Amino acid sequence: MIPLTMFWLIPLGYAFYLSFTEWDFMSPDKLFVGMANYAELADNPAFYKALRVTLLFTAGSVLPTLTGGLGFALLLNSKLRFSGIYRTLIFSPWVTPTVAVAIVWSWIFEPEVGLANNVLRFFGSEGVGWLGDPSWALIGILIVTCWKSVGWAMAFYLVALRNVPRDLLEAAAIDGAGSLRRFTYITVPLISPTTFFLTIVLIIQSLQAYDQINVMTQGGPSGSTRTLLYMYYQSAFEAFNIGEASSVAVVLVIGCVLLSMVSFAVSRSSVHYH
Numbered sequence: 001m002i003p004l005t006m007f008w009l010i011p012l013g014y015a016f017y018l019s020f021t022e023w024d025f026m027s028p029d030k031l032f033v034g035m036a037n038y039a040e041l042a043d044n045p046a047f048y049k050a051l052r053v054t055l056l057f058t059a060g061s062v063l064p065t066l067t068g069g070l071g072f073a074l075l076l077n078s079k080l081r082f083s084g085i086y087r088t089l090i091f092s093p094w095v096t097p098t099v100a101v102a103i104v105w106s107w108i109f110e111p112e113v114g115l116a117n118n119v120l121r122f123f124g125s126e127g128v129g130w131l132g133d134p135s136w137a138l139i140g141i142l143i144v145t146c147w148k149s150v151g152w153a154m155a156f157y158l159v160a161l162r163n164v165p166r167d168l169l170e171a172a173a174i175d176g177a178g179s180l181r182r183f184t185y186i187t188v189p190l191i192s193p194t195t196f197f198l199t200i201v202l203i204i205q206s207l208q209a210y211d212q213i214n215v216m217t218q219g220g221p222s223g224s225t226r227t228l229l230y231m232y233y234q235s236a237f238e239a240f241n242i243g244e245a246s247s248v249a250v251v252l253v254i255g256c257v258l259l260s261m262v263s264f265a266v267s268r269s270s271v272h273y274h
Helices: 002-018 036-042 045-077 083-095 098-108 115-122 137-162 166-174 179-190 192-207 211-216 228-237 242-270
Strands: none
Touching: 002 242, 036 242, 045 083, 045 137, 045 192, 045 228, 045 242, 083 137, 098 115, 098 137, 098 211, 137 192, 137 211, 166 179, 179 192, 192 242, 211 228, 228 242
């Protein structure tokens, strides 16, 4: 409780207090302004755009990562040659620093000589602007995020799949259930605790995503990749508006709590422990 109080509860309470003040990080005095920072957020179109980008980023990173992780786990859980090598290759992006990954992918997404557009041109398609195009920048960030996280989800699903009772699957097969029915009615319910855990952790990670956005787009172009966390960073450390930044942080924490509560509510009927 001592480190939890020092490094989480006290800073969280202090940020909540700062959200009711006007402070520039340097002045010795903090001017109490009440709900003014929250009122300004409510009237700020950039806030709603950042909120929309945050929700799109969360949905666009969590669902593909879960699906891809489960798909790779199912493939590698079968009798596949060199599966150990494949597991290592797929998992390796997770242990690679995000900044390094973002730099490499920035080169890949370079419009003129980048690998991504060269592959598209090889198949007869025109290249796209990727990180310089508001329509594609968020997609590029999502590709990097999912590519980095899918191996981590795969590792958890591999353990979950190996804990599914084999005799239960064999009994269902003897009763005439095909592979799809066994997967739908036995495997999916029995690995649902892992899915629930990964969903919560990935949601929190998506709300905290910063490194890849800062390296690849700095929230641009035209705010198309600016999430609430990046808006907080810009307000605090570029504009030195600590009151506004703290109000964004409080909204982000509340949103994280609400999403977690929704996930827990859904889990009561969809998560099966064995």
